Amino acid sequence: MHNNMSHCIDINSPYCPCLLADTNHCVSCSRLQGKETCDCNWAGVCVMYEKHWQPKKHTSRGGEGTVVRVEVETEYQVIQQINQDTYRLEFNLPDDFAKSLDKAGSFIFMRKPGDPDFYHFPVGIMKVNQNKIQVVVEAVGPKSRRILTSGDTNLLVRGPYFNGVLGQPWIDNTENSRILLVAGGMGQAPALAIASKLMKKNNKVTALLAPGYTGEIFVDIELIELGIEVENVVSMRRSGISRLTCLFADHDLVVSAGPDEQHYGVIDAMALAGVNLPMAATNNATMCCGEGICGSCQKETSDNRFIRTCKVQTNFMNLVRD
Amino acid sequence: MVKVVVAGGGWAGCAAALSAAKAGADVMLIERTDLLLGTGLVGGIFRNNGRYTAAEESIAMGGGDLFVVMDANSRHRGISFPGHNHASLYDVTTMEPLVKKVLQNYNIEIKTKVRVVDVIKYGKIIKSIVLDDDTVVHGDAFIDTTGSAGPMGNCLTYGNGCAMCILRCPAFGPRISLTAKAEVKEIMGRKADGSYGAMSGSCKLNKDSLSLEIREQLESTGVVVLPLPEAIQKTGTLDKKACSQYAVKEYAANLILLDTGHAKLMTSYFALDDLRTIPGLERARYEDPYAGGLGNSMRYLGIAPCNNFLKVEGVDNLFCAGEKSAVLVGHTEAIVTGLLAGHNAVRHCLDMQYLEIPSTLVIGDFIAYVHEKMATEEGLRLRYTFSGSVYFERMKSLELYSTNRSVIKERVGNERLTDIYNTCLV
Numbered sequence: 001m002h003n004n005m006s007h008c009i010d011i012n013s014p015y016c017p018c019l020l021a022d023t024n025h026c027v028s029c030s031r032l033q034g035k036e037t038c039d040c041n042w043a044g045v046c047v048m049y050e051k052h053w054q055p056k057k058h059t060s061r062g063g064e065g066t067v068v069r070v071e072v073e074t075e076y077q078v079i080q081q082i083n084q085d086t087y088r089l090e091f092n093l094p095d096d097f098a099k100s101l102d103k104a105g106s107f108i109f110m111r112k113p114g115d116p117d118f119y120h121f122p123v124g125i126m127k128v129n130q131n132k133i134q135v136v137v138e139a140v141g142p143k144s145r146r147i148l149t150s151g152d153t154n155l156l157v158r159g160p161y162f163n164g165v166l167g168q169p170w171i172d173n174t175e176n177s178r179i180l181l182v183a184g185g186m187g188q189a190p191a192l193a194i195a196s197k198l199m200k201k202n203n204k205v206t207a208l209l210a211p212g213y214t215g216e217i218f219v220d221i222e223l224i225e226l227g228i229e230v231e232n233v234v235s236m237r238r239s240g241i242s243r244l245t246c247l248f249a250d251h252d253l254v255v256s257a258g259p260d261e262q263h264y265g266v267i268d269a270m271a272l273a274g275v276n277l278p279m280a281a282t283n284n285a286t287m288c289c290g291e292g293i294c295g296s297c298q299k300e301t302s303d304n305r306f307i308r309t310c311k312v313q314t315n316f317m318n319l320v321r322d
Numbered sequence: 323m324v325k326v327v328v329a330g331g332g333w334a335g336c337a338a339a340l341s342a343a344k345a346g347a348d349v350m351l352i353e354r355t356d357l358l359l360g361t362g363l364v365g366g367i368f369r370n371n372g373r374y375t376a377a378e379e380s381i382a383m384g385g386g387d388l389f390v391v392m393d394a395n396s397r398h399r400g401i402s403f404p405g406h407n408h409a410s411l412y413d414v415t416t417m418e419p420l421v422k423k424v425l426q427n428y429n430i431e432i433k434t435k436v437r438v439v440d441v442i443k444y445g446k447i448i449k450s451i452v453l454d455d456d457t458v459v460h461g462d463a464f465i466d467t468t469g470s471a472g473p474m475g476n477c478l479t480y481g482n483g484c485a486m487c488i489l490r491c492p493a494f495g496p497r498i499s500l501t502a503k504a505e506v507k508e509i510m511g512r513k514a515d516g517s518y519g520a521m522s523g524s525c526k527l528n529k530d531s532l533s534l535e536i537r538e539q540l541e542s543t544g545v546v547v548l549p550l551p552e553a554i555q556k557t558g559t560l561d562k563k564a565c566s567q568y569a570v571k572e573y574a575a576n577l578i579l580l581d582t583g584h585a586k587l588m589t590s591y592f593a594l595d596d597l598r599t600i601p602g603l604e605r606a607r608y609e610d611p612y613a614g615g616l617g618n619s620m621r622y623l624g625i626a627p628c629n630n631f632l633k634v635e636g637v638d639n640l641f642c643a644g645e646k647s648a649v650l651v652g653h654t655e656a657i658v659t660g661l662l663a664g665h666n667a668v669r670h671c672l673d674m675q676y677l678e679i680p681s682t683l684v685i686g687d688f689i690a691y692v693h694e695k696m697a698t699e700e701g702l703r704l705r706y707t708f709s710g711s712v713y714f715e716r717m718k719s720l721e722l723y724s725t726n727r728s729v730i731k732e733r734v735g736n737e738r739l740t741d742i743y744n745t746c747l748v
Contacts, residue, residue, distance in 0.1 A: 031475045036518075037510070037623050038475040039502055041439050043454070043495030048475035049484065 008292075008311050009105075009163040012044045015069070017051040018311075020292050027292065027312055069290075070097060071158040073113055076147075079134070082216050086138045086186075087148060088126075091155060098131040104172070104197040105165030105190070105283075108135075109158040109290060112146050119143050120156070122287045124164050126189040127196075136189040138214070161290050163309065164190060166316045167280030170253055175201040177252040180277075181228070182244065182266055184236040185212020187258030188219040190282050194255055199226050206247065210236035212258060241265045245273040256281045256316075263316055281316035285309040323348045324671035324748060326664070327451060327461035329438045329500050332360030333388070333653045334644025335467035336421055337660025338667070341385055342465070343428040345668035346748030350459065351430055354437040355494045358425075359418050360469060361619075362653050364488045364526050364610040366417075366582030368392055369399075370409035372708030372717045373654040374725050375684045382734035384744030385661040391420045392653075397581055398544030404572035405710060408725060411544055414526075415583035437495050438468075441503045446638045448504055454495075463639045463667035466500035467660060470511070470645040471522070471621040473497050480519035482617030485591065487522070488610050489619060501626040501646070506636045509696065511622025511649045512703045519623050520705065523651075525591060525614035526584035533602035540581040548577040548603075554596040584609045590618045622649055625696075630689050631676035632663040641667045648692045651707040658685045661743055668747050680737050684722040688713060 008027040010016045017026060026032035029047040030039040038048070072093060080088035093101070101108065111120040121143040127134040139148040147155065165171060171194055179198055183191035188209065198205050205228045209217050220230050233240040236258070248254070248270060254277045256266045263281045270277060285297035292311040299309050300320040307314055326342040328335045331353030339351040357363055368389075369377055377389045393399075398411045425432060440452040441464075450460040473496030474484040484492065491497070502508055510518045529537055539546050555574055572578070573588055577600060580586040594615035598604050608614035626642040627635045634640040643663035644656035662685075666676045679686030688708065695701030695712075706713045717723040724730055734740050 029475065031479065037508075038473050038496055039499075040473075040475075040496055041498065043437065045492060046474035046478075046484070046496075049478060052478055052483070 007042065007313055009168070009313055010311055011042065011047065012050075013162075017047050017054060018291060019068075021047070021051050025292075027308075069158050069160065071156055072097060074155050074157055075153050076155050077153065080218070082136065082218050083214060085140055086136065086214055086216075088134060088136050088218070090132055090134050091157070092131050093133055093157060095131050097160065098128055098133055100160040101125050101133060102128040103162060104194045105162055105168045106193070107159070107161050107164045109161070110137075110147065111143065111156050112150060113154050113156045115146060118288070119146060120158060122161070122290065124190040124193070124282070126192050128193075136186060136218075138186055161310065163311055163313065164283050165194065165280050166283050166309065166314055166319075167278070168313060170278050170280045171197055171255065174198070174203060174253050176203065178204045178250055179206070179253045179255060180244075180247055180251040181205055181207040182236075182240070182254065182256045182258065182262065183207065183219070184210040184240070184258035184262050185214045187212070187256075187262065187282055188214075188217065191255075191257035192219045192222055194257060194280075195223055195226055195228055198255075199228065205229070206251070207231065208233065208240055208243065208247065210234070210240050212236065236262055236265065241269050244269045248273050248275045248277060251277060253277060254279045258282065260284050260322065264321060267317055279316060283309050324462045324668060325350070325460065326463050326465065326667045326671070327459055328352065328465040328467060328664070329451065330360070330467035330469060330644075330646070331355075331358040331432070331434070332467060332469055332644060332656060333362045334469075334646070334656035334660035334663075335360075335465070336425060337385070337388055337657040338465045338467055338641070338643050338664035339425060339430045340387060340428060341661040341664030341743050342668050343425075343430050343664075344384070344743055344746070345665055346746040347668045347671065349428075349430045350461070351425065351432045352436050352438055352453070353432070353434045354497075355490055356434050357418050358422055358432070358434070361471070361488060361522070362414075362656075363418060364414055364584070365653055366411045366414045366586060367580065367652075367709075368410055368412065368654050370406040370709045372684065372714045372723050373652065374408055375717070375723055375730060376654050376658050376688070376708045378727055378730040379683055379685055379734055380658050380661060380743075382731045383661075383739050384741035385657075387424055388421065388657050391424055392417070395420055397583065401544040403545045403578055403580065404547070404576070411580055411582045411586075413583045435494070438498055438500060438503075441500060443504055443637070446636065448500075448637060448640055451500070462671040463641065464500060465663050465667055466626060466634065466640060466642040466646050467644050467663075468497050468499050468646060469621075470624045471497065471619045476519065476623045477617070477620045480517070480623065481521055481620040482591070485611035485613040485617040485619065487619040497624075499624045499626075499646075500640065501634055501637075501642065502624060504634075504637050504640060506626060506634055509625040509627055509702070511625060514703050516703070519620040521590040521620060522618040523588070523590055525587045525589065525611065525618065526582070526609040527579070527587050527603075527606050528609045529581075529583075529585045531605050531607045532585055533604070536579070536585075536602040540579060540585060544581045546579040548579070548600055550575060550577055551599065554599065587614075591616060621645060625649065628693075630678050630686075630693060631666050632659060632689070633666065633670070633676070639667075639670055641670075648689070648696060649702065649705055650692065651705050652709060654709075655688075655707055659689065662689070665743055672747055674747065677742065679739070682737060683733060683739070684708065684717060687716075687720065687722060691716065
């Protein structure tokens with residue numbers, strides 16, 4: 001698990017090697033960081049090798065550059081207004097794009113067609129059903145409000161991106177175990193995607209839900225339908241965290257979906273209860289490009305490395321608290 | 323009890339683990355693939371030329387266990403082929419389990435499919451190493467026998483790409499150097515033209531793919547020499563080879579096959595279409611590397627700077643052997659350095675004076691000479707082996723070369739080193 005924990009989420013995917021490899025900033029490969037010899041730790045297909053083949057791959061496809069994410073135009077539908085500013089949206093995407101998003105921690109960037117690039121903002125995927133995608137958007141900032149208040153329902157969607165959950169290898173690789181899912185506020189949306197993945201691996205999941213700033217619990221019925229034991233609390237801060245200390249004992253993994261304060265609360269509660277469970281946590285970093293280039297999502301780890309959390313996996317507990 | 327951890331299960335690592343165990347240490351041997359011996363799984367040649375002397379010296383010093391199993395598992399003994407005399411060829415297809423058995427008999431803990439990914443260092447001492455599953459293994463001394471070949475990125479830049487050799491980096495992950503992780507700057511060997519690295523010197527053909535005649539001759543005599551049609555004689559490739567003892571004219575004008583279980587082909591790589599124009603090889607295919615028509619593994623891309631005790635410079639409790647310790651070629655060279663590194667690792671733990679083999683013995687002279695030469699730019703372009711090239715010439719001129727067992731035994735006795743490796747120090 002250690003190896004997966006600190007690797008680039010895109011390694012060996014169709015999006016690897018990426019633009020970072022062109023400028024000697026690859027996350028994994030020492031050669032693609034400009035060093036003279038190999039010094040990597042990746043037991044998969046050599047990134048340097050993939051880079052070597054890349055130009056050849058591309059001539060056959062008509063000389064494109066490095067693979068970038070697709071951007072498609074679609075139209076959304078509001079299927080639920082959760083509160084005054086929060087909406088659950090649904091839209092169609094091409095089949096393979098939709099399928100690639102059916103993964104815990106996947107997210108997309110959205111903006112209105114015609115708006116400048118810098119209007120796009122990241123949104124975590126809540127549900128994928130065939131080629132129908134559901135997301136929850138809180139229209140509070142200048143970017144998200146553009147989409148919901150301008151009258152037309154056209155949408156530009158770019159993706160797929162995958163690093164929405166730090167500690168994702170735990171979610172992909174945990175089977176036949178007991179998992180505690182803690183979700184608050186907007187974190188309920190990715191929690192649904194994570195829960196449906198966990199249930200496919202024959203896990204027993206207990207969910208603790210709180211309305212958070214959203215003011216509503218909106219995934220409880222869907223979680224119960226998945227076969228999850230759901231417990232609702234009025235406030236995570238006031239009652240949820242203390243309830244957690246009693247729940248840890250029976251579980252093998254904690255997944256925290258919500259704001260960073262909630263993640264910290266879960267970590268502190270574990271310390272208080274004297275347990276040390278592995279933890280996966282939603283990635284709340286501010287993201288602008290999603291490609292590891294702009295640096296807005298950069299965080300410091302306890303061993304003094306700076307990682308760009310839009311691409312690089314880490315254990316949330318290793319991040320220095322903001 | 324002193325604990326010695328050996329990273330890398332090739333011949334050097336096996337020998338180091340063995341001598342550390344014989345000296346009384348609790349030994350763990352870590353290998354990233356599922357097989358020990360590394361390139362020893364496809365090599366097979368020993369006791370040729372000066373290697374005979376070195377092997378006999380090791381036996382006299384009490385470190386003969388591995389040579390005994392090699393001898394016992396030889397397909398051919400005392401054969402000659404161009405430039406080489408009294409060679410033995412061990413059976414590469416059955417060697418590994420025998421070596422594993424020998425090591426297990428000494429209670430060495432062998433961990434396969436486990437990779438060392440980092441070291442934990444306090445000042446100039448390595449406290450422990452980190453394995454790929456996050457386990458931390460403590461030790462009193464460590465031996466780096468991770469070699470210097472590959473991984474894929476190096477083979478691509480300095481060679482012709484990954485040729486799918488026995489090291490199997492794509493499947494088991496890259497070589498990770500303990501020395502590099504301990505922040506010691508490594509040395510890179512060079513080709514004669516000054517570029518970095520060198521290509522492994524031989525390929526293996528699948529014996530069943532050869533004609534019946536060639537197969538029968540191989541099995542009975544051990545050697546087949548096939549003259550190469552002039553049109554496909556390679557020129558300019560000899561100086562790129564790692565094994566300079568085979569980089570002689572005969573090897574460019576002829577195709578030399580040796581029976582090591584596979585048909586060992588004494589060239590780095592050879593285009594398959596050309597190979598199949600030679601009578602008897604019409605159906606030939608490669609056994610190792612699988613893409614032997616295109617290239618071979620690249621070596622000498624991470625040599626640890628070390629002294630004649632084989633202690634790595636800059637780290638107090640890290641030792642090295644085999645290709646990791648110098649621009650060496652061959653199983654015998656790996657074993658003799660491995661034995662010394664393992665022995666000295668135990669001496670380190672017990673605060674004893676290190677063993678340095680005197681230059682009156684071929685092994686001692688070899689280690690000292692190679693390290694002296696490697697300090698120079700030209701020296702990094704040469705390869706060192708008991709079996710040929712510059713060092714065999716030196717052996718002969720210093721009268722160190724001998725095939726007389728009692729003479730070699732007496733020399734070891736004169737230095738009071740008889741059975742030194744058999745002495746339990748703890």
